[in-house]
Amino acid sequence: MQKVITLSMGNGGLENRELLKKFVFRHLGNSFLKDAEDGTVLGEIENLVFTTDSFTINPIFFKGGDIGKLSVAGACNDLAMMGSEPKFLSLSFIIEEGFSLRDFERILRSMKKELSVNGAVVVTGDTKVVPKGACDKIYINVSAIGNRLANFSQKNIKEGDKVLLSGDIARHGATIFASREGIELENEIESDCRSLWPIVKALIDEKIFVKALRDATRGGVAAVLNEWAKDENLCFEIEEAKVNISLEVKGICEILGFEPFVLANEGTFVCVVDRKDEKRTLEILKSFNENASIIGEVTKEYMGRVILKTEWKTRRFLDMPSGEILPRIC
Amino acid sequence: MELKDLYEKFRDPKTIKALAKEIEKEASKLNRDINIMEVCGGHTHTIMKYGLLQLLPKNINFIHGPGCPVCIMPKERIDHAYILSLKENVILCTLGDMIKVPGSYGSLQNARSRGADVRFVYSPLDVLKIAKENPNKKVIFFAIGFETTTPMTAALLQNVINLNLKNVLFHINHVTVPEVMRELIDSRDEHIDSYNNQIDAFLGPSHVSVIAGSKIYEEFPQKYSRPVVVAGFEPVDVMEGVLMIVRQFLKEEIKVEIQYKRSVTRDGNKRAWEMIERYFKKRDLFKWRGLGNIPKSAWQLKDEFERFDTEKIYELPKEEIEDHKLCICGDILRGMAKPTECQVFGSACTPSKPLGSCMVSSEGACAAYYKYGNLI
Ligand code: SF4
Numbered sequence: 206m207q208k209v210i211t212l213s214m215g216n217g218g219l220e221n222r223e224l225l226k227k228f229v230f231r232h233l234g235n236s237f238l239k240d241a242e243d244g245t246v247l248g249e250i251e252n253l254v255f256t257t258d259s260f261t262i263n264p265i266f267f268k269g270g271d272i273g274k275l276s277v278a279g280a281c282n283d284l285a286m287m288g289s290e291p292k293f294l295s296l297s298f299i300i301e302e303g304f305s306l307r308d309f310e311r312i313l314r315s316m317k318k319e320l321s322v323n324g325a326v327v328v329t330g331d332t333k334v335v336p337k338g339a340c341d342k343i344y345i346n347v348s349a350i351g352n353r354l355a356n357f358s359q360k361n362i363k364e365g366d367k368v369l370l371s372g373d374i375a376r377h378g379a380t381i382f383a384s385r386e387g388i389e390l391e392n393e394i395e396s397d398c399r400s401l402w403p404i405v406k407a408l409i410d411e412k413i414f415v416k417a418l419r420d421a422t423r424g425g426v427a428a429v430l431n432e433w434a435k436d437e438n439l440c441f442e443i444e445e446a447k448v449n450i451s452l453e454v455k456g457i458c459e460i461l462g463f464e465p466f467v468l469a470n471e472g473t474f475v476c477v478v479d480r481k482d483e484k485r486t487l488e489i490l491k492s493f494n495e496n497a498s499i500i501g502e503v504t505k506e507y508m509g510r511v512i513l514k515t516e517w518k519t520r521r522f523l524d525m526p527s528g529e530i531l532p533r534i535c
Numbered sequence: 536m537e538l539k540d541l542y543e544k545f546r547d548p549k550t551i552k553a554l555a556k557e558i559e560k561e562a563s564k565l566n567r568d569i570n571i572m573e574v575c576g577g578h579t580h581t582i583m584k585y586g587l588l589q590l591l592p593k594n595i596n597f598i599h600g601p602g603c604p605v606c607i608m609p610k611e612r613i614d615h616a617y618i619l620s621l622k623e624n625v626i627l628c629t630l631g632d633m634i635k636v637p638g639s640y641g642s643l644q645n646a647r648s649r650g651a652d653v654r655f656v657y658s659p660l661d662v663l664k665i666a667k668e669n670p671n672k673k674v675i676f677f678a679i680g681f682e683t684t685t686p687m688t689a690a691l692l693q694n695v696i697n698l699n700l701k702n703v704l705f706h707i708n709h710v711t712v713p714e715v716m717r718e719l720i721d722s723r724d725e726h727i728d729s730y731n732n733q734i735d736a737f738l739g740p741s742h743v744s745v746i747a748g749s750k751i752y753e754e755f756p757q758k759y760s761r762p763v764v765v766a767g768f769e770p771v772d773v774m775e776g777v778l779m780i781v782r783q784f785l786k787e788e789i790k791v792e793i794q795y796k797r798s799v800t801r802d803g804n805k806r807a808w809e810m811i812e813r814y815f816k817k818r819d820l821f822k823w824r825g826l827g828n829i830p831k832s833a834w835q836l837k838d839e840f841e842r843f844d845t846e847k848i849y850e851l852p853k854e855e856i857e858d859h860k861l862c863i864c865g866d867i868l869r870g871m872a873k874p875t876e877c878q879v880f881g882s883a884c885t886p887s888k889p890l891g892s893c894m895v896s897s898e899g900a901c902a903a904y905y906k907y908g909n910l911i
Pocket residue numbers: 861862863864867874877878879880881884885889890891892893894901
């Protein structure tokens with residue numbers, strides 16, 4: 206019979222210790238966790254950055270990742286986008302009674318892998334088991350502390366700056382949609398779920414004058430560009446043809462009537478750099494993902510708006526996404 | 536065939552540019568303006584999204600027509616949906632943007648936050664699954680759309696009868712295209728007469744004619760000397776449709792033409808049409824938001840299927856509700872005004888807080904103008 210997580214494993218007693226020892230510590234253990242009491246002593250960090258995020262994605266396993274990878278990458282990416290090196294994570298699980306232990310282990314394993322990509326460790330955590338139906342399989346909260354190495358700020362964006370994308374867009378959103386709608390394609394698509402710190406580190410090491418970075422999660426590229434445009438009262442002019450979108454993603458958008466610009470990404474970011482750095486930035490981004498591209502520039506034509514230029518030389522606004530696009534995508 | 540074959544060549548930049556050039560060349564030989572009404576909101580969306588207005592010469596204009604099933608839904612019927620959804624043990628299913636349109640109590644989204652079980656389905660047949668999974672609940676399908684979706688609703692009813700499902704009910708709001716087009720050019724109403732001469736030609740939606748054929752438009756060239764071109768929804772389709780209309784004027788040959796030869800025939804899909812006629816009959820009158828009552832412009836369930844009809848089963852309010860007094864959706868649907876001429880466009884009325892229905896659906900003219908702008 207398949208082994209499952211029981212209510213008693215969240216009771217704080219014997220079974221709870223077993224679960225932690227046999228599973229969580231085995232995969233994620235380190236000296237901090239070993240010495241932990243009710244809290245963990247971390248030592249000093251110069252420019253401390255703190256973030257938190259909860260993950261409730263459905264389905265928990267998807268092409269290109271799972272809720273474990275997503276949660277570690279997601280929280281670390283929040284830090285990376287601030288120019289911060291991910292250091293310490295806290296991890297809280299809320300697990301539905303009856304959840305398969307094998308699946309739990311699979312999730313822990315991919316968390317471990319993703320932690321090592323970021324060079325971060327889990328220093329504290331919590332596990333709660335709730336009765337069947339009180340949550341859907343497993344929810345994860347991750348808080349993360351990082352050390353800020355570079356001061357990116359959207360306040361530095363000015364007219365003439367260049368806008369780049371670190372890869373092709375809308376993979377995560379399209380993958381989750383396709384799996385929920387049971388759409389099968391000849392060429393499978395995969396979520397872009399990945400940790401971005403290594404790329405950001407390369408940009409910092411190469412002394413690129415980065416103005417702002419933002420991973421285009423919920424609301425997609427459209428949300429990021431519109432937020433910057435509105436906050437800084439600038440216009441972003443984007444060439445549609447320069448934005449890479451895979452054929453599979455286009456197909457799914459076609460079937461379901463979505464615009465790829467508003468679909469979520471989980472490992473793709475928008476980046477604004479000083480125009481003198483555009484070529485070098487592109488080289489660095491391409492060394493991680495060949496689909497990276499320069500997609501446009503910052504102007505002052507329509508303040509607070511994003512403009513898309515088509516290949517046949519017409520132009521239109523790219524608006525802020527609104528309404529329920531899709532719940533539980535991360 | 537690969538998926539991309541379905542759309543890629545119909546968005547090919549070179550073809551679009553070439554068509555724009557050709558239209559400009561041909562239109563320059565005409566010494567007049569041509570106002571083309573794109574009847575369907577899907578076309579409005581394509582025109583705005585791909586910026587096609589910017590490609591057309593000055594003497595070719597679009598008038599954005601009433602073909603968005605959500606935009607023409609009168610408030611009192613949205614209220615029906617709202618009331619039904621909040622009845623005990625009901626799951627209300629509907630398509631797409633219907634969930635967002637505000638009626639006089641609020642939208643279905645609001646009803647949902649008050650505890651209603653409102654679900655949106657991609658296809659009417661999805662309702663079957665929901666009904667089977669919830670045998671103790673009443674599943675009400677709030678049906679909207681033109682000739683395209685009507686056969687699907689008929690198919691749903693057929694399945695419900697064949698499977699002997701006892702818990703599926705309908706609220707039918709299916710409307711028809713030719714009747715509203717006729718109303719727009721033929722009405723004797725004084726107010727409406729004032730724009731009578733503005734529509735010079737129609738761009739008909741391809742999906743309606745896939746079902747109903749192109750023959751439904753034959754009266755327009757014959758009786759009203761307005762050309763109709765049945766066109767697809769991709770930018771290349773629309774541009775080609777415009778070119779065909781311009782050429783009709785040049786040759787002085789007014790007729791119904793099919794641009795979308797991929798799947799439109801003169802007679803349409805006879806079986807689908809039979810399905811419609813098996814279960815539905817025409818209503819004497821149906822109120823279109825912004826346009827008023829139009830005879831024979833919508834379907835209802837035939838008497839023998841009354842037991843499935845929520846309008847017969849429940850006491851639902853009948854009074855007509857006026858639109859917000861600043862909203863000029865009606866004028867826009869009639870082609871008398873452009874969205875930007877509305878006083879509250881983009882200020883008090885935006886897609887996240889729509890005052891009128893044209894701002895709700897992405898196929899509505901106001902929403903399309905707001906979303907994509909009318910840039911040059
Ligand atoms: S902008 Fe709003 S209020 Fe004005 S016509 Fe359009 S929908 Fe009506």
